[in-house]
Amino acid sequence: MTLPRLVVAAPSTxxxxxxxxxxxxxxxxxxxxxxxxxxxxxxxxxxxYHSIATGRPGRNLDPHLVGEDLVAPLLRHGAHGADIAVIEGVMGLHDGRLGTDGFASTAHVARLTRSPVVLVVDIARMSRSIGAVVAGMAAYDPSIDVVGVILNRAGSARNVAEVERSVRLPVLGVVPPDDSLSSPSRHLGLVPAAERDGIERLVERLSDHVAAHVDLEAILQVARAAPDLDVDPWDPAAQVRVVGGEPVVAVAGGRAFTFEYAETTELLQAAGCRVVRFDPLRDRSLPGGTRALYLGGGFPELYLRQLAGNRSLVREIREAVTAGLPTVAECAGLLYLLDAVDGAAMTGVLSASAVMSERLTLRYPLARAAGDNLLTRAGEEVTAHEFHRTALTGPVRGHASAWEVDGELVGVASPTLHASYLHVHWAGHPHLADRFAQAVAAASPVASCHQPGAVVPADGVEALPELPLLHHGDREVGAGLVDFAVNVHSESRPPWLEEALAAGVRASTAYPDPTSARAAVARRYARRADEVLLTAGASEAFELVVRLKAWRRPVVIHPQFTEPHAALERAGHQVTSVLLRAEEGFRLDPEQVPEDADLVFIGNPTNPTGVLHRSDAIERLRRPKRLVVVDEAFMDTVAGERESLAHDRRRGLLVVRSLTKHWSIPGIRAGYVLGNGRTIAGLAARQVPWSVSTPAIHATVACLTPRAVAEAGERALRIAEWRAVLVTRLRERGVEVLDSESSFVLARLGPGTREALRRRGVAVRRADTFPGLDPSWARIAVRPPGTCAELYDALDAVRALAPA
Structure with missing residues (x-):
């Protein structure tokens, strides 16, 4: 068979x-x-990423996982109907499994598939030495046909010319850098394409960039010169027995479960199964007619609260798997079946928990079946892959082991369940797929009480929003509802602020100039102007901090305002959550923060708890090469602004302030950051020009005059009086209320009470979207006693109807 093809390799990763x-x-x-x-x-x-670029399934070629003899047949199978196959290498060209002389390396696969190799070489920090590197790569193994070079991250024309003179192979492309096309990475490599918004447009731009700088005709000539590949394509239908009735196998997908070999699905389909995908983050039920469950790999550790919050699906999976639904779970799937991961409740099928670990587990093991079970028979061997940063806190109780690896028993298995950290490529071990399909055919469908994909109540409690970290109080309010959900101060804006806003609108004929506002902020806190950055509210400040540098271990102390955590996730970071405990009053313990944390976010007073942390406790978080970011968006609601660090000029400390809530101007995004001049300059360099509007600038100046500061203090005193009455009245009704120093209180109303209050015309803020809180909590904005009377009446009515 003639298959134009080439391997894209490199001297190193x-x-x-x-x-x-x-x-x-x-x-x-x-x-x-x-x-x-x-x-x-x-x-x-x-x-x-390959799948997005080609519109076809991306596929793997791995001699360890499938054996040498299957690599070329799998290439022919995957490339059926294609005009050209492009094979991306791994690590350096000759880097393979350690101790095996390059087994499973890119060169090994190039040899097995008789494919020409094009080297990609980063020339950003070298010139003539590139010639020596390329010559060595080309001559090292005569059986590997290195036919050309693409020079990547090319800089000046002089350097490129020097490199081209040194290289004795055809230069097929000279690609300049474009940082806007880079892909964010995290603890296990690149962020998967399925988790990234706008990925199709990014790949399109990347394709245009390569097309503009690589000689595609020369690439095609190289690929078409590949010798004939005289092997039969791999055929999934020849590997498995066919079952009747098209039994449904539910396969987890979505953002949390992105890892799966295409051949796994093809084997199940060849066996007569109908593969139906579902998203454990969104779908409230398994697909209709489900007879088996396949939970592949992915990053569930990034979506723990969403997975846990989908309670109807969690309950259904726990009941179905426990009752004997045939289930295969690999790595991420194993985590999903545990009691908990990093403190977040999972499905509870397996009696064990896992936590994030500093240690990366990466190996290519040979696994021996520990006994007879759903997939294997005792003593059978498979080649596998293991890659994760979580670790079980103890053995799984009540189940037999799945595998024996290097003398260690790993995973769990039974006649209907197989779960472990190991990934197995079923094309290399098709008997696993065959046995699974036979078990699927013999199983009964799950008796689901919900329609597939429906958003339904679970135990009378609404499911978590699709993106809990982005759920804010304004989502809770609506026509006819008394608003206790939004933290905006309920009093009218003072006339002087109205005039400042109007003046800002009149001055908006010119581009915004924040100089006057920076000076006003600097005077207020006795700081230099270069230690101040105006921002479009606190949220912009968090985005700037996240992009300030490549953070290694960002930490968010919860419960608190979720936007810093969301901003870190959007940037592709793995976030470490430190959860303060209710039984300790959600008070800060600096010792809970990992020592290697280089970025720490903490709120003070904390939204939604209202807890005011001592400034000396926050100062204990400071470390060399660590940035501590204190969100003081609600500090102006604290009488005398006790415990504020806004005047603290020491390095390693940033204070974020906001004017929007206390002065009733949420539509005017007005805030500022205080910190060391060098750090502030780094934030300013990443800020979009004119992000702070002229009305916001005028409002900032107005709100920092001595008169306004005094009036802010008076507002804080009134809030304290109203809060004391609110807390007393709630406690009189037997409601647990946390001691608060801000314009809201956290109250344990009990599950379902928030929804019942809403039906009676009162909106309070759900708290289960804040990490560390469950549906029994609600955040209640402090309002004048007259307004609060409507809350008390509604609460009394709800409790009167509650069963004894």
Whole structure:
């Protein structure tokens, strides 16, 4: 068979293979070619980008997982109907499994598939030495045909010319850097394509970039010169027995479960199963007719609260798997079946918990079946892949082990369940798929009481919003509802502020100039103007901090305002949550913060608890090379602004303030950051020009005059009086209320009470979207006693109807 093909390799990791290979796939597809994308090794993430670029499933070629004899047949199978196959390498060209002389390396796969190799070389920090590197790579193994070079991250024309003179192979492309096309990474590599918004547009731009700087005709000539591949394609239908009735296998997908080999699905379909995907973050029920469950790999640790919050699905899976639903769970799937991960409740099928670990587990094991179970028979061996940063806190109780690996028993298994950290490529071990399909055919459908994908109440409690970290109090209010959900001060704005806003509108004929406001903030806190940055509210400040540098271990102390956590996740960071405990009054214990944290977010007073942390406790968080960010958005509601660190000029400390809530101007995004001049300059360099409007600038100046500061203090005193009455009245009704120093209180109303209050015309803020809180809590904004009377009446009515 003639299959035009080439391997995109590199001298080492970090040279830009994924960028070039993905862009090359997209560029060739844009020319009207049908392109098949492949990845050397077990990696699930890069094939996701390949799939976007080619419009076909991304596939893996791994001699360890499937055996040498299957690599070329799998290439032919995956490339069926394609005009060209592009194979992205792994690590350096000759880097394979340690101690095996390059087994499972890119060179090994190139040899097995008889594919020419194009080297991608990052030349940003070298010139003529590139020639020596390329010559060595080309000559090291005569059986590998290195046919050309793509120079990546090319800079000046002089340096490129010097490199080109040194390279004795054809230069097929010279690609300049474009940081806007970079992909964010985190604890296990790149952020998967399925988790990124706008990924299709990014890949399109990447493809255009590669097409503009790589000689596609030369690439095609290289690929078409590949020798014939005289092997039969792999055929999934020849590997499994066919079952009747099209039994449904529910396969987890969505953002939390992105890892799966395409051949796994093809084997199940060849066996006569109907594969139906569902999203554990969104779907409230398993697909209709489900007879088996496949939970693959992914990043559930990033979506723990959403997974836990989908209570109807959690309950259904726990009941179904416990009752004997045939279930296979690999790595992420194993975590989902545990009691808890990092303190967040999972499905509870398996009696064990896991936590994030500093240690990366990465290995290519040979696993021996520990006994007879759903997939294996005692003593059978499979080749596997393991890659994770979580660890079980103890053995899983009540189940037999699945595998024996290097003398250690791992995973759990039974006649209907197989769960472990190991990933197995079923194309290399098709008997696993065959046994699973036979078990599926013999199983009974799950008796679901919900329609597939429906958003339904679970135990009378609403499911968590789709994106809990982005759920805010304004989502709770509506026509006819008395608002206790939004933290905006309920009194009217003073006339002087109205005039300042009007003046800001009149002055908006010119671009905003924040100079006067920066000076006003600096005077208020006895700081230099270069220690002040105006922002469009606190949220913009958090986005700037997140993008200030490549944080290694960002920490968010919860419960608190969720936007810093959301901003970190949007940037692709793995966030460590430190959960303060209700039994300790949600008070800060600095010792809970990991020592290696280089970025720490904490609120003071904390939204939604209202707890005011001592400034000396916050100061104990400071460390060399650590940035502590204190969100003081509600500090102006504290009488005398006790415990504020706004005047503290020491390095490593940023204070974020907001004017929007206390002065009733949420539509005017007005805030500022206080900190060391160097850090402030770094934030300013990342700020979008003119992000702070002229009305916000005028409002900032007005709200920091001595008169306004005095009036703010008077407002804080009134809030304290109203809060004392609110707390007393709630406690008289037997409601647990946390001691608060802010314009809201956290009350344990009990599950379902918030929804019942809403039905009676009163809106309070749900608290279960804040990490560390459950549905029994609600946040209640402090209002004048007359307004609060409506809350008391509604609460009394709800409690009167509650069963004894």
């Amino acid at each position: 970090g040279q830009g293979k994924t960028t070039i290979a993905t862009g090359l796939m997209g560029a060739l597809r844009a020319r009207g070619l049908t392109v098949s994308g492949h990845k050397v090794g077990p990696d699930y993430i890069d094939p996701g």
